[in-house]
Amino acid sequence: MKTNGRSPKASLEKANPKRDVSRSKILEAAMELFYVQGYNKTTTRQIIQKTGILNGSLYHSFTNKEDIFKTIIIQALKDSLEESEKLLHKCDSISDLITVAAFPVALEFYAASLSKRAAELLYQAHQSWTVLDSFINVYIEWVSSHTTLFDPNEHKREFYVNTLAVMGSIGNLVGEFCNTDQKLNYRDSFKIGMEIFCAVFKYPTFTIDSIVENVCNMVESNNIQIFDKKLQIDNDKLTVENIS
DSSP: OOOTTSOHHHHHHHTOHHHHHHHHHHHHHHHHHHHHHOSTTOOHHHHHHHHTOOHHHHHHHOSSHHHHHHHHHHHHHHHHHHHHGGGOOOBOSHHHHHHHHHHHHHHHHHHHHHOHHHHHHHHHHHHOHHHHHHHHHHHHHHHHTTBSSOOTTTTHHHHHHHHHHHHHHHHHHHHHHHHOOSOOOHHHHHHHHHHHHHHHHTOOOTTHHHHHHHHHHHHHHTTOOSSSSOEEEETTEEEETTOO
16 A cells, blocks of 8 residues: 555554544643643543543543653644744854754743743653653754754764753753742753753853853744743633633
C-alpha cells in the first residue's frame, strides 16, 4: 500500500476525522485542567469527564496522562519555535549557532516569568524522562536545521548527552520560578543557562551578554510564548482564554 513515506498506521490515523476530533478535544480539556489545577492534581478521569468521551476513546489515542502531557508540551514548543523562524537566518558562525540554540531556552524562561503555572508545567516536563527525551530531540532538530557548522549524526551520542546535561540545569532554573516567592529576572536566569550551555559545549562566552539581550528583545517584542493558550491571572486564580 502506497503511503507517501508514512506508515500504514499513521495514514489510517490521519484519515480518521472522528479520532482527530476526539484527540483534539482531549488535548484541549487536558491543557485547561493542567493550567487551572496543575499536572499532579489532574487525573485522566477528570480529562475524560471534561471531554465527554468514553474511557476507551482516551486510551485509544494516548497511553496515559503523561503521554497527553508530552503531546501538549512538545507541540507547544514546536509552535513557538515555528513562530521564531521568521526572526532567524542560517548561522555561519559560533555566535550565530549560540543564538539559535538560545531560542528554546529563552522561550522557557520567558514563559516561566509570565506565570507560575507555566513555570510549574515546564518544570514538570523536565522531571519526566518521556517528555524530556522528546524535548531534547526537538531541540537538536531545531539547532541542526539552522546550521551547517556540525552534523547532528556525527558524535550523536555526545551531543545528546551534552544537551541532556544542559536541560537538567535549565529545568532546575525554571523550577525556581514556581518554587520561590522571590521576584526573579528571567534574563538573569537565561544568562546563567546559556553560560552553562557554553561551558558544556566548550563554546566561548564573550558574546553571551549581547546574545542574551538580542534574543530576549526578539522574544519580548514579538511576544512569542511557549504555550499558545494565554493565561490570565485574576486574584491568583488561573483561567484560560480561547477554550471552546
